[in-house]
Amino acid sequence: MRTLITLLFSAVSAAAWACDVCQKNQPAPLRGITHGTGPQGQWDLVIVWSAGIIVGITLVLALRMLLRPGERHAGHIKHIILHDPSIPHGT
DSSP, X not given: OHHHHHHHHHHHHGGGSSOHHHHHHSOXXXXXXXXXXXXXXXXXXXXXXXXXXXXXXXXXXXXXXXXXXXXOOTTSHHHHHHTXXXXXXXX
């Protein structure tokens, strides 16, 4: 809960980070968020969208591997850890 509140306040206060000159140089969606100039050409937008797509695919694959890893072999390391009687569980 503390992390969520910290992230929320960080996101809300992010608008105070950009100065007046930078706000004038930014396109409408980025005003008040970042310093410097905005995208200078069409290639900048292609790079940003490509990076966003790569991050999205990575997030989906990471969640998929986390939730359904798919190891079914009985000798896999996760089965040794999960079924080892010497390791206390639930504490």
